[in-house]
Amino acid sequence: MSKMEEISRMLGNYIDPTATKKDVIECLKRYKALTYRYEEYVFNDGTIKQLLNLQGTIPVRYKGNTYHIPICIWLLDTHPKYAPICYVKPTSDMNIKVSIYVDQNGKIYLPYLHDWHDGRSDLLGLIKVMITTFGEFPPVYAKPKEQTPAYPTQTFMPQPPTSGQSKYCPYPTQQQQQFPPYPPAPLSYSGYGQPGAGSSYPPYMPPGMPTTSGYNAGYVNPSSGQGTGTITEEHIKASLVSAVEDKLKRRIQEKVNQCQAEIQTLKRTAQELNEGQTKINDILSRLERDEQEMTKSISVLQDKEQELDRALEALEQADEIDVDEAVITTAPLYKQLLNAYAEEAAIEDAVYFMGEALRSGVIDLEVFLKHVRQLSRKQFMLRALMQKCRQKAGLPA
Known part of the structure; x- marks a missing residue:
């Protein structure tokens, strides 16, 4: 297929x-x-x-x-x-x-x-x-990948703690421990094509990390100014607070972004509802106009019905109308044309009813043909007369 x-x-x-x-x-x-x-x-x-x-x-x-x-x-x-x-x-x-x-x-x-x-x-x-x-x-x-910092190969032997030192293993100082949050990773998609080499991030190195080969190189004890390689409880507390703050900031930012997206969705929904309300109001306005026009048309129709009833009532009360006097022509030529048209129409009716009589067996074929020939001659003369009258009167043929 x-x-x-x-x-x-x-x-x-x-x-x-x-x-x-x-x-x-x-x-x-x-x-x-x-x-x-x-x-x-x-x-x-x-x-x-x-x-x-x-x-x-x-x-x-x-x-x-x-x-x-x-x-x-x-x-x-x-x-x-x-x-x-x-x-x-x-x-x-x-x-x-x-x-x-x-x-x-x-x-x-x-x-x-x-x-x-x-x-x-x-x-x-x-x-x-x-x-x-x-x-x-x-x-x-x-997603950011877990990266383990490369520890130096120099061997470190912890010293026995003194009265002014903590019992914890050597650790960077507070300033060096407060790493910023992991930087946003670049857009790279496994299975969907990798970007060019220029888009990859260099290995992540927290700021303040010493570049010398010694594990404790660059670490200074704030109290003595000498590199002791120790950490106090205040350092640990500050580090934990910083880590919690960073985690909370990330979660708050995610919530803010989520809320903003939901707000935008609600705004779009509100806009659609407002547009729908406007359309409904337009439809209601058109219906009101149509209702007014219909009411006006009904009123006109009722007036016409009353006028027709009055005319019928007047006709019923009037005297009988003479059909011959109902139509009066303005000139003898028009009267001749009218009479010829009436006779020609009567001949058509006569021929029709004679055909019905022949079909019913009232008259025979010979009688039918005789009268049809007579009526046809007369009808031909009447039509010729009507055509000549119309030419004389200037009417279309």
Whole structure:
């Protein structure tokens, strides 16, 4: 089975399978990394439908490098009338970066989807908007890898603690222990193409780490000014506080980003509700205008009915009308034309009823033919007379 036939079979329950297939085929031709599947989609209300989706990666330029962002586009059975549902699908070595365009579940929110219009919107345009948007706001980032600092090979033998020293093993001082949080990892996607060598981070080295070969080189005891290689409880406390602060800051920032994304979603929903309210108000206004026009039409109809009743009543009370005097011509020529027309119409009726009499057996064929010949001659003369009268009167023939 060819690709076209398989897609046509998958779109059997779609409202407009022809337009949907055309949109899908053009998208697959343009973006070779996308593939199509026919799978179940579970909606928020628990409804399950078999829908066609496009999965794969799209190329995104970010800071001079090209990255391949994994996405999934679900086409509703009403496509292309209504917008599809889009998600970012991070791999195991990626995390979702929450923004106004992507929520914590990976669902994509774009103005192009919000303003989707049948006839003007398609999958190619949607992917182009994704590429442009994700080039400014990447939807995923690589998970930071655990890096163990390379310890020096110099052998260190701890000294017995004195009264003014702590019983802990040698440790960097407070200033050297307060490492900043792990820097954001670059966008690199295992299985989706690696960026160039210029985009990889150098090995992470916390600031203040000594570059000499000695383990304790550069560490100074604040009280004595000499390198003792010891740490106090205040150093440990400050280090723990700094670590907790960094962890809290990261969690707070994640919550803030999540809340901002939810706020943007609520704003869009409120905007849609306001637009819906405006449309409903317009419809109500049109209905009120139609009601007023209908009321006016009903009033006019009632007046016409009353006028007709009065005319009928007047006709019933009037004397009998003479048919011959009902129509009065303005000239003798018009009267001659009218009489000829009336006689010609009477002859047509006579011929019709004679035919009915012949069919019923009231008269025989000989009598029928005799009278038809006589009436036909007279009808011919009357029609010639009417034509001549119309020419004399200047009327169209």
